[in-house]
Amino acid sequence: EPTLKEAYKNFFPIGVAVAPRNLTGPEADLIIRQFNSITPENSMKMGPIHPEENRYAWTDTDAIVAFAQKNGIKVRGHNLCWHNQTPRWFFTDAAGKQVTKDVLLKRLKDHIDAVAGRYKGKIYAWDVVNEAVPDTGNQLYRKSKFYEIIGEDYIEKAFEYAHAADPVAQLYYNDYNTENKVKRDRIYQLLKKLKAKGVPIHGVGLQGHWSIYEPTAPELEESISRFASLGLKIQITELDVSVYPKEHERREKKPTDKSEYTADMNDRQAAHYKMLFDMFRKHKDVVTNVTFWNVSDKSTWLDNFPVPDRKDYPLLFDQNYQPKKAYYGVVRF
Ligand code: G3I
Secondary structure, rough: OOOOOHOOOOOOOOEEEOOHHHHHOHHHHHHHOOOEEEEEEEOOHHHHOEEOOOOOOHHHHHHHHHHHHHOOOOOEEEEEEEEOOOOOOHHOOOOOOOOHHHHHHHHHHHHHHHHHHOOOOOOOOOEEEOOOOOOOOOOOOOOOHHHHHHHHHHHHHHHHHHHHHOOOOOEEEEEEOOOOOOHHHOOOHHHHHHHHHHOOOOOEEEEEEEEEEEEEHHHHHHHHHHHHHOEEEEEEEEEEEEEOOOHHHHHOOOOOOOOOOOOOHHHHHHHHHHHHHHHHHHHOOOOOEEEEOOOOOOOHHHHHHOOOOOOOOOOOOOOOOOEEEHHHHHOOO
């Protein structure tokens, strides 16, 4: 059996989201064998890396980047500007009052200069702005602190600052639910505006937090084609396939109580992953990276989301790091 990176060497790098704890023992072995791109799962986000105005916490990211360089693995940077995991100090002055537009832009620039500057030449693609578009309501822009204080130009400014700090890195806008018709249209409008203004943006990240019920092949293909029609590359930045029916849960407003991983779920998941990778290969001219969000079913962010303490099984490797049925469907084509 080829490994993932071998099977896809003529298509795109295969990535994985990591924390420092994944870089030793059997998980490190699995990462080195199977993957040729990594993304720090949390350590580069504003809160973790810039906890106070004059203090940066580089240790975790330095370790991840060093591991990647030592093993010939590319690094995706995640992320420079997001409404989540951003420390409170960023938006307030010493007296606790909300800062002005000018102050916030200066902070954003300083942050991006420092982070993108430190890893200049070592990050091949950056998620510059993450999740700026809302899921519901009639607004094009999510009402984040960045939007409220700066206005819509915080997005183009973030891209400009990132490009100035690392002119060689590919710059991405990254979001989830990108196959939902309403949200897809909004993201398309946003990206179109940025392109029309000449903002240095090279691609769009489809996070790919999917389930064995979603998206359908036509829904996914529509997203890839629409975004690619703007001259943008596509990266699948945070792929996982939950075994639970997310849309159904959202509609019912209650979680299913299933927690056993059945053979039926395993089979459906294998079929779903096969469909996804068939699609990515079909669009290899525009799909330039596919990254899984976590290493194996032993531990994934979905174990606590959307239902606390409900185990999920969304990845290609099981809780003992062994390949699942879905793995074989992905590497044999
Ligand atoms: O580090 C602290 C630890 O010290 C503390 O004891 C513990 C108690 O809760 O929390 C730890 O921090 C957690 C952190 O993950 C590291 O494990 C945070 O509470 C938790 O909120 C955080 O969750 C992360 C989440 O982003 C935050 O929104 C997930 O690991 C991470 O997988 C997830 O990733 C996001 C992408 O960045 C953007 N797209 C969606 C994706 C999934 O939500």
